[in-house]
Amino acid sequence: xxxxxxxxxxxxxxxxxxxxxxxxxxxxxxxxxxxxxxxxxxxxxxxxxxxxxxxxxxxxxxxxxxxxxxxxxxxxxxxxxxxxxxxxxxxxxxxxxxxxxxxxxxxxxxxxxxxxxxxxxxxxxxxxxxxxxxxxxxxxxxxxxxxxxxxxxxxxxxxxxxxxxxxxxxxxxxxxxxxxxxxxxxxxxxxxxxxxxxxxxxxxxxxxxxxxxxxxxxxxxxxxxxxxxxxxxxxxxxxxxxxxxxxxxxxxxxxxxxxxxxxxxxxxxxxxxxxxxxxxxxxxxxxxxxxxxxxxxxxxxxxxxxxxxxxxxxxxxxxxxxxxxxxxxxxxxxxxxxxxxxxxxxxxxxxxxxxxxxxxxxxxxxxxxxxxxxxxxxxxxxxxxxxxxxxxx
Amino acid sequence: xxxxxxxxxxxxxxxxxxxxxxxxxxxxxxxxxxxxxxxxxxxxxxxxxxxxxxxxxxxxxxxxxxxxxxxxxxxxxxxxxxxxxxxxxxxxxxxxxxxxxxxxxxxxxxxxxxxxxxxxxxxxxxxxxxxxxxxxxxxxxxxxxxxxxxxxxxxxxxxxxxxxxxxxxxxxxxxxxxxxxxxxxxxxxxxxxxxxxxxxxxxxxxxxxxxxxxxxxxxxxxxxxxxxxxxxxxxxxxxxxxxxxxxxxxxxxxxxxxxxxxxxxxxxxxxxxxxxxxxxxxxxxxxxxxxxxxxxxxxxxxxxxxxxxxxxxxxxxxxxxxxxxxxxxxxxxxxxxxxxxxxxxxxxxxxxxxxxxxxxxxxxxxxxxxxxxxxxxxxxxxxxxxxxxxxxx
Numbered sequence: 001x002x003x004x005x006x007x008x009x010x011x012x013x014x015x016x017x018x019x020x021x022x023x024x025x026x027x028x029x030x031x032x033x034x035x036x037x038x039x040x041x042x043x044x045x046x047x048x049x050x051x052x053x054x055x056x057x058x059x060x061x062x063x064x065x066x067x068x069x070x071x072x073x074x075x076x077x078x079x080x081x082x083x084x085x086x087x088x089x090x091x092x093x094x095x096x097x098x099x100x101x102x103x104x105x106x107x108x109x110x111x112x113x114x115x116x117x118x119x120x121x122x123x124x125x126x127x128x129x130x131x132x133x134x135x136x137x138x139x140x141x142x143x144x145x146x147x148x149x150x151x152x153x154x155x156x157x158x159x160x161x162x163x164x165x166x167x168x169x170x171x172x173x174x175x176x177x178x179x180x181x182x183x184x185x186x187x188x189x190x191x192x193x194x195x196x197x198x199x200x201x202x203x204x205x206x207x208x209x210x211x212x213x214x215x216x217x218x219x220x221x222x223x224x225x226x227x228x229x230x231x232x233x234x235x236x237x238x239x240x241x242x243x244x245x246x247x248x249x250x251x252x253x254x255x256x257x258x259x260x261x262x263x264x265x266x267x268x269x270x271x272x273x274x275x276x277x278x279x280x281x282x283x284x285x286x287x288x289x290x291x292x293x294x295x296x297x298x299x300x301x302x303x304x305x306x307x308x309x310x311x312x313x314x315x316x317x318x319x320x321x322x323x324x325x326x327x328x329x330x331x332x333x334x335x336x337x338x339x340x341x342x343x344x345x346x347x348x349x350x351x352x353x354x355x356x357x358x359x360x361x362x363x364x365x366x367x368x369x370x371x372x373x374x375x376x377x378x379x380x381x382x383x384x385x386x387x388x389x390x391x392x393x
Numbered sequence: 394x395x396x397x398x399x400x401x402x403x404x405x406x407x408x409x410x411x412x413x414x415x416x417x418x419x420x421x422x423x424x425x426x427x428x429x430x431x432x433x434x435x436x437x438x439x440x441x442x443x444x445x446x447x448x449x450x451x452x453x454x455x456x457x458x459x460x461x462x463x464x465x466x467x468x469x470x471x472x473x474x475x476x477x478x479x480x481x482x483x484x485x486x487x488x489x490x491x492x493x494x495x496x497x498x499x500x501x502x503x504x505x506x507x508x509x510x511x512x513x514x515x516x517x518x519x520x521x522x523x524x525x526x527x528x529x530x531x532x533x534x535x536x537x538x539x540x541x542x543x544x545x546x547x548x549x550x551x552x553x554x555x556x557x558x559x560x561x562x563x564x565x566x567x568x569x570x571x572x573x574x575x576x577x578x579x580x581x582x583x584x585x586x587x588x589x590x591x592x593x594x595x596x597x598x599x600x601x602x603x604x605x606x607x608x609x610x611x612x613x614x615x616x617x618x619x620x621x622x623x624x625x626x627x628x629x630x631x632x633x634x635x636x637x638x639x640x641x642x643x644x645x646x647x648x649x650x651x652x653x654x655x656x657x658x659x660x661x662x663x664x665x666x667x668x669x670x671x672x673x674x675x676x677x678x679x680x681x682x683x684x685x686x687x688x689x690x691x692x693x694x695x696x697x698x699x700x701x702x703x704x705x706x707x708x709x710x711x712x713x714x715x716x717x718x719x720x721x722x723x724x725x726x727x728x729x730x731x732x733x734x735x736x737x738x739x740x741x742x743x744x745x746x747x748x749x750x751x752x753x754x755x756x757x758x759x760x761x762x763x764x765x766x767x768x769x770x771x772x773x774x775x776x777x778x779x780x781x782x783x784x785x786x
Contacts, residue, residue: 001637001641003411004407005404005407007405009401009402010400011398012399012400014396015397211637213638214638214642215641217614217617217618220610221607221611225606225607241604245394248394248653
């Protein structure tokens with residue numbers, strides 16, 4: 001176990017109808033003038049928008065709307081939000097939605113206090129300061145884990161670049177987690193979200209750091225919960241227990257508890273950002289394609305095979321083949337692939353309509369034109385990445 | 394899963410030598426005049442006291458000492474601490490020690506702002522206010538989990554009463570967790586601490602609330618970590634990995650993450666407080682005696698046997714007997730008892746030098762003279778408690 005610091009002070013307010021408390025919580029946390037950020041019409045159709053507005057009205061708060069957040073959220077809307085905050089004396093941001101909405105709020109919250117263009121923060125030309133507007137969330141999509149995390153991902157839709165930044169001050173001050181709000185998620189979004197949650201646990205789980213038993217077992221807990229509950233939520237979208245377990249696992253898989261004291265990997269997120277940067281597919285779908293292929297690739301490395309076998313045995317209940325641990329590792333990959341297929345997610349780039357034309361460019365981007373390696377659990381050269389991409393085709 | 398709110402903002406600073414950062418952390422959190430609270434001479438002999446004082450001196454802090462905290466910490470010392478704080482303008486409390494030292498600080502921190510006698514807070518004659526001095530900790534004994542928890546336990550040594558109170562504001566602002574500081578713990582204290590950690594996980598795990606998979610599996614993670622690492626730490630007190638895992642599990646088993654969304658039990662803690670109130674035995678030793686006996690008792694209840702079997706299978710790796718789940722439940726109890734015996738802890742009241750003379754009084758105290766029941770997972774009448782106590786003799 002490595003040395004670490006960890007702090008996550010986000011207040012979780014979990015349960016049916018919890019959004020009714022949004023107004024009083026905002027008030028208790030000092031809000032007066034709120035920027036209410038969301039995506040499209042779905043929160044209006046569902047009645048959620050009305051309930052949140054009622055709650056704010058009852059608490060004597062005023063607010064402005066910033067709708068229009070799209071998946072792979074855009075810096076143009078972040079810029080618009082910053083302007084709105086500055087012009088109207090906004091002192092609190094409320095995200096109602098999933099990771100894209102929350103990440104938009106997070107970027108706005110720091111951008112308001114940064115004099116230059118907020119894109120500088122996203123691409124690390126400048127560091128976020130110590131001032132930010134507080135952010136609260138009402139989560140409607142368990143996936144990104146942004147409701148407790150200390151980072152955000154933003155895209156420039158004109159440059160086709162995804163970037164991200166973080167700060168210990170970026171964690172939301174409170175997050176309202178009502179599993180009922182996820183009953184209306186379509187199966188594909190439910191599956192993509194669960195794949196993202198699994199990936200957050202796996203990016204941390206696959207580590208060369210030894211003696212990380214507490215966090216390994218907690219990561220296994222999150223993964224097993226998704227494996228058990230995703231099929232239940234797909235079979236019955238209003239299964240309260242399954243939706244609750246997925247929501248809670250999604251939050252705790254990404255607040256970095258399970259990543260403390262260890263080197264983390266994040267190669268698959270990096271690769272997926274390349275894929276979805278070029279092709280605009282759902283993040284969870286990209287991860288569904290890359291992770292099993294990457295595991296198969298890593299299982300050929302002597303330094304990776306034991307942890308992959310542990311994953312197969314402890315997460316998937318595979319039987320350990322003591323004569324051939326790689327065979328056990330591959331059994332874990334087979335079981336993961338089966339879940340992905342059953343959930344209706346793509347398992348190859350071809351299925352997602354993606355050809356080989358950008359492979360070279362992606363591998364170059366991840367390795368500074370082949371001059372560096374990337375990944376931590378399994379170091380990847382440009383040639384390794386090309387081989388991996390071909391195996392995903 | 395039930396509705397819940399959860400918030401734990403304690404900053405964890407984990408790793409070898411972490412106490413060297415105590416001064417700069419205190420300063421960053423706004424300390425000027427610190428009350429340094431500890432037990433006896435051991436932190437002076439080990440050099441820890443000197444390192445902490447050096448760190449505070451280098452950060453320009455001044456401080457006063459309050460030594461003399463004993464196990465089952467006493468309200469008389471809390472009163473003395475409150476007086477010291479008021480007379481000397483103390484603005485921060487630093488606990489260097491285990492749960493008793495931290496709990497003393499927590500009680501002082503609220504007592505300073507309470508006009509009456511602090512014992513009123515302990516016995517719930519008055520509620521803690523919204524003002525408190527911030528508390529930080531340097532942990533030397535993984536056991537009570539007070540380094541992140543929101544409660545404290547204090548004893549009146551003249552009345553032989555143990556009481557406790559809590560507040561969301563009671564969680565320490567930061568806790569320094571250096572596993573090296575636990576290398577010198579004697580085997581008995583190591584074992585008692587681990588039994589306390591197991592108990593914190595079990596008091597939450599044994600619940601009648603259904604669909605609590607995330608938190609069940611996280612609790613199982615903490616328990617499995619203790620089961621694996623306690624024997625390693627006893628065999629080699631300087632085993633860094635084992636000491637680290639125990640320290641981290643101890644903190645997270647009691648910050649109430651694993652207790653969210655469920656009814657908790659705490660009967661065994663209540664019973665143990667009776668036992669150690671009358672006989673002043675170590676808290677972990679009392680729990681080692683009560684928990685297996687209570688599990689055996691609970692296994693006769695139809696509403697309890699399935700969860701006890703789950704515990705046996707998932708925590709202890711027992712094989713499920715589908716024809717006779719109670720047999721599986723009892724196998725879990727046998728394995729827990731074996732660990733307790735191997736760790737050198739008592740398994741009967743007799744071994745701890747305790748007779749039957751106070752059984753009636755204990756059962757009366759827990760049930761308001763037999764007029765109420767206690768416990769949640771397994772409801773206990775006065776007669777049940779007497780039967781249980783006789784089985785522990």
